[in-house]
Every structure is written in C-alpha cells, then in structure tokens.
Amino acid sequence: MSVGEPPHAAIADAADVVAEKIDILLERATDAVLGAPPAGSQQWRQLWDSRDSETGRVAAAQRARVKAAIADLAGVRNDGGPQPQAQPRRRATRASRPASQQLAIW
Numbered sequence: 001m002s003v004g005e006p007p008h009a010a011i012a013d014a015a016d017v018v019a020e021k022i023d024i025l026l027e028r029a030t031d032a033v034l035g036a037p038p039a040g041s042q043q044w045r046q047l048w049d050s051r052d053s054e055t056g057r058v059a060a061a062q063r064a065r066v067k068a069a070i071a072d073l074a075g076v077r078n079d080g081g082p083q084p085q086a087q088p089r090r091r092a093t094r095a096s097r098p099a100s101q102q103l104a105i106w
Helices: 008-034 042-049 054-073
Strands: none
Touching: 008 054
C-alpha cells in the first residue's frame, strides 16, 4: 500500500457513507424522542396519510426541530454546513443508560 495521500473521491465516498449513517441515527433518535409508532403499523399509516394536511405539516415541522436539536446537542450538523467545535459534555454512566434505550447503529 502506498504512503501517499488517498484519492479525494475515496474520502468523499467515505464521508457520504458516514453522513448517511448519521442521518439514519438522527431519524431513529427523533422517533424515540417523539414516541413515533412502529413503521408500517396502522397508526404510522394514518400519520403518513395525513402528512399533507395542516396537522401533518405541523408535525413535520416539530419533527425537524427535534431532529435539529438532537443534532446540535450531539455536535452534528445535518445541513451540510461546516461543523462547529462540539462542546464537551458529561458522559452518562453505564448505569444511567438502560440497554433498552440504546439505538442500533447498523
């Protein structure tokens, strides 16, 4: 393997994969915070069908605010802009993070 610089295209591809994974985690965390129904359930279908109504637009706006707040507190930007320096925060201890609330990454 060469010691030279990796190709920009390879770095860009890796960055795209990471950004996609972060967005998936943000979506899952947003669902958890908002108590979203399981995908495909009858309640989920009702919410999906009402997405173009005034109530659906209000819910979508709230979801976007919650997702942005989670991203901000996590030190992640999901708007494509430059990443600000994340503020240090106290890590939760293992005892205060029940396994049932952990998000699956992959």
